[in-house]
Amino acid sequence: AQSVTQLGSHVSVSEGALVLLRCNYSSSVPPYLFWYVQYPNQGLQLLLKYTSAATLVKGINGFEAEFKKSETSFHLTKPSAHMSDAAEYFCAVSVGLSQFYFGTGTSLTVIP
Amino acid sequence: EAQVTQNPRYLITVTGKKLTVTCSQNMNHEYMSWYRQDPGLGLRQIYYSMNVEVTDKGDVPEGYKVSRKEKRNFPLILESPSPNQTSLYFCASSSRSGTSGSALYEQYFGPGTRLTVT
Secondary structure, three states, X not given: OOEEEOOOOEEEEEOOOOEEEOOEEEOOXXXXXXXXXXXXXXXXXXXXXXXXXXXXXXXXXXOEEEEEOOOOEEEEEEOOOOHHHOEEEEEEEEEOOOEEEEOOOEEEEEEO | OOOEEEEOOEEEXXXXXXXXXXXXXXXXXXXXXXXXXXOOOEEEEEEEEEEOOEEEEOOOOOOOEEOOOOOOEOOEXXXXXXXXXXXXXXXXEEOOOOOOOOOOOOOEEOOOEEEEEO
């Protein structure tokens, strides 16, 4: 069975500080991994995805994530937080062609 | 504009009164899916469809029905809604992307439907 664990349901950072959102997965086969962002009262928007080509994946808005197979992790980072980054972030895993499993989400607060 | 639309966006109903939430996409995507989002639980997949007339259960299908008679539409049906189905519902669609031999679905989400069952 596949599962996704996001450590920390709430993360607060100061504006300009490093953002680190953690995601660990369990999968019996090589997974496809995604990070989505959800702004208030909106649907989910894809930030980045891991396609097995490169372990360091760059996404939109300055975010990136590194796939570490040995640690079964896919943590999301951004060097310098901006106020507009405040949102809910979801890590997701897809195995095969049809089923997606999402983490429980991490709410990011950016303190001015 | 490429998009996934859902209607209604907000719905308050009573226990047992059948309802349908519509979902439509204009991107000619083969794959469509329904999710519910609940606090502390993230998104959970209800049903998905690989193509017209092909549907299958996700993780939490109980109490829901779907149909896929046309490629662009994927309605979610609650035959007899109950209060535990109060939730935020998202429809998503995707097509294949990636290199030959792999199939990597990048999903596009609708704006959500907030359902309250009293």
